[in-house]
Amino acid sequence: MRIILLIGTLSFFSLTESFGQNEENQYLTSKGDLHLLGTISRSQLNEEPFSKWYNTVYESYSIDEERVEKVNEYYDEGVSVKIYLGTWCGDSKREVTRFLKIVDHSIMNMSNVELIGLDNRSGKMKQGPNREEDGLNIHRVPTFLFYKNGEEVGRIVEGPVSSLETDIAQIFAGLSPRPDYYLANYLLTQFGEESLDAVDTLITKNASYLKHYSKNEGELNTLGYVLMDAGKYDQAILAFRLNTLLYPESGNTFDSLGEAYLRVGDSALATTNYLKSLQLDAANENATKVLLAMLADKESR
Structure with a gap:
């Protein structure tokens, strides 16, 4: 029993050391699952425990190359994207990972993409540690907010209306589709x-x-x-x-x-x-x- 407890303790400290000691930017559930809050770096998704689902989704997703060409055609360097997600959310795991793969296969600039983790604990539902979502009408995750010159030009809520590649191209072209949960x-x-x-x-x-x-x-x-x-x-x-x-x-x-x-x-x-x-x-x-x-x-x- 003591050995098991020791292993569990060491595992906990290993997780906290991997992601820093700042509890404001992470939390453990009662089941021992680690989740991220606030600004998330892409490299964090390539580390345990997140890499298991991230790598699986990334490798299995087939890019629509024809639609990516449209993304490239309408892309503007002045466009930035803020993605509000939950590392506890199946839709976030799937759609955010797919989006990042599309970035890798397009001319989009990853430096213009920001990932923000939100909470799912009671009393903090869909909130960031510093209320990063406040005033942005975030009620589902993931929510992708597309900005041009500081103004929102489109959003994808929870999942695409057609496909991610199609929706992104339409937003870049100024023809933003009506998102789900209208x-x-x-x-x-x-x-x-x-x-x-x-x-x-x-x-x-x-x-x-x-x-x-x-x-x-x-x-x-x-x-x-x-x-x-x-x-x-x-x-x-x-x-x-x-x-x-x-x-x-x-x-x-x-x-x-x-x-x-x-x-x-x-x-x-x-x-x-x-x-x-x-x-x-x-x-x-x-x-x-x-x-x-x-x-x-x-x-x-």
């Missing part, structure tokens, strides 16, 4: 441009129309939790409430809205939404557990 991006834009009351009116009046732009109920559900972890509770509540309007048959949407109201201390609306969740899904153990805890707390006062 509704979440639209709602975030409204939060930045309109008052909460105006957004509230917008979603109430246009829910049936907005449904056409919703990928699935997970789109706004994820956005709501990202907003809550960022402390933007009023925005989170509106995102969750819109989700209940789009998916009124889903117990999960009401469960999430109940949690948001609970976090801001509105026990009445929290109870209403948890009860609605149970009405739609009697097997929702979380709603039952929370309601019983709220009842016990009330009786103890």
Whole structure:
């Protein structure tokens, strides 16, 4: 047992020595998985434990040479790319690695590509150690932001609309494709441009129309939790409430809205939404557990 513990201890110190002692830029999960935060160098992805998936994806990906020629044709040296990713995220592992291979087979300049690792721990969802994502409407990873002369000219969210090579070429050509999760991006834009009351009116009046732009109920559900972890509770509540309007048959949407109201201390609306969740899904153990805890707390006062 002591030998096993010693080996585990040595392994831990080996990992921390490989990536430095700054905990702000890395963390270990309860399962012992190491993840990176903030600015990531490409060389780090070539080291354990990341090299296992990085090298596998890199070697297996077949470049579309014809589309890469289009990337080269429209590429401008003034273009830079910021990639927000999670080393814990399967989509990030796949798409970021593929993007880097495309860089290697094109005239794109790697010095103009920045990798930023985001967190996935409770209370820090999709956040960088210095809030590098703040104000950029990052709600899914990976998110590729393309800039020209300091202005965003396109983005790829989670995955390409067509293929990475095609989407990159279109962005360079000024024909940026509409990224996935359009509704979440639209709602975030409204939060930045309109008052909460105006957004509230917008979603109430246009829910049936907005449904056409919703990928699935997970789109706004994820956005709501990202907003809550960022402390933007009023925005989170509106995102969750819109989700209940789009998916009124889903117990999960009401469960999430109940949690948001609970976090801001509105026990009445929290109870209403948890009860609605149970009405739609009697097997929702979380709603039952929370309601019983709220009842016990009330009786103890």
